[in-house]
Amino acid sequence: MGTLATILLICAGCALCLFLLGVWSTVRHTSLPTPTIEDSAYPPISLLKPIKGTEEALELNLRSFFEQDYPAPFELVFASCEDGDPGIALARRVARGYPEVPVRFVRSDASFGLNPKVANLKGALDAATHDLVLQSDANVRARPTYVRDIVGELVSNEASLLSSMVVGVGERSVTAAMENLQLGAMIAPATCTALHVAGVTCVIGKSMLLRRSELEELGGLELVRDILCEDFILGETYRAAGKRLVLSSHTVENVNEQLSLEAFLARHSRWLKMRVVIHFGSFVADIFANPVFLSLAAVLASDFDQRAIAALVLATLIKGSGDAFLVRVCRGTPMPARYLLIAPFKDVLMGFVWFYSAFSRSVTWRGVKLRFGKNSQLRQDDGTLPVRVARRLFSGDDAR
Helix, strand or coil, rough: HHHHHHHHHHHHHHHHHHHHHHHHHHHHCCCCCCCCCCCCHHHCCEEEECCCCCCHHHHHHHHHHHHCCCCCCCCEEECCCCCEEEEHHHHHHHHCCCCCCCEEEEECCHHHCCCHHHHHHHHEEEEEECEEEEEEEEEEEEECCCHHHHHHHHEEHHHHEEEEEEECCCCCHHHHHHHHHHHHHHHHHHHHHHHHCCCCCCCCCEEEEEEEEHHHHHCHHHHCCCCCCCCHHHHHHHHHHCCCCCCCEEEEEEECCCCCCCHHHHHHHHHHHHHHHHHHHHHHHHHCHHHHHHHHHHHCCCCCHHHHHHHHHHHHHHHHHHHHHHHHHHHCCCCCHHCCHHHHHHHHHHHHHHHHCCCEEEECCCCEEEEEHHHHHHEEEECCCHHHHHHHHCCCCCCC
């Protein structure tokens, strides 16, 4: 084999070791005992739900929060930036089935910031009655004791900000299975590895538990209204202020049943693009957690050398077995074998997405086309590179 193929095989071996380290970290983290506190120690809480249209299985997702087994008062606050939002209409219908649960519906101000999710969340946060708030996305489903469990973790650890690992569930199509594999066998283990190996607590915006008073002391959502990766920046802000962060050992479920390939590529390219500008090391680590892609590259570079092919087969078998194990550990239920077979193809596809994401800095998110720079600072998309260069040269505007 040539030098390049040999280097790629060494990288693939390193990637396989990193993947196995992620398996160990995930088992360790999900095995942590759940802290218990007296029912009287649970504070009242507001559950914030920013809504943007309808999501897959939205009704069941919303019902899971109305049906929480929580020993203290709780309310739900739904927010949308649009009049006549069909997701809000559905939430109103669901709420009528739970008259015992206080609920609020608010209209958020879309002009609050360039990040549409943060703008929507701001309306919900301002309308919340209680100091303790849990923000979770509309495509998130929670187990009946989820809120009880994570509040217990926050109080027991005397922490200020808690977030949860996200696992994908509900696959009914190949691309939905790809999404759920990526969440359960790559994203979740990566957060566990960061914590148990590097000592870094990742903050994941799918579900964040915090106190509104502490957030306002640190600058409020105004800090991240023009930031794409608002969860990471909030985490860094809390960390810099000496606040304690917690990664819950309890997962939340991201429901993906019939996800399109376009949506899959858009989501994960967006996440990779953000990691390039906020933490380049984690971006590089992504490709070194993909032994299948690196082994395939070695096969191509070696002109199909039998040793490289054997390494690819071995990496595929180990990685596939690990994926199946991780999905089962993280969500408690196995993925059907017919979907597990697509795992190697998903890994190869993600390898190409990684290279694309290294060079692109634009996203279309919630219908808004944006560009971002250092620390994922957002600005309105102002055209292709030649157009942007010409505009700056002739306008003398360096700020853009």
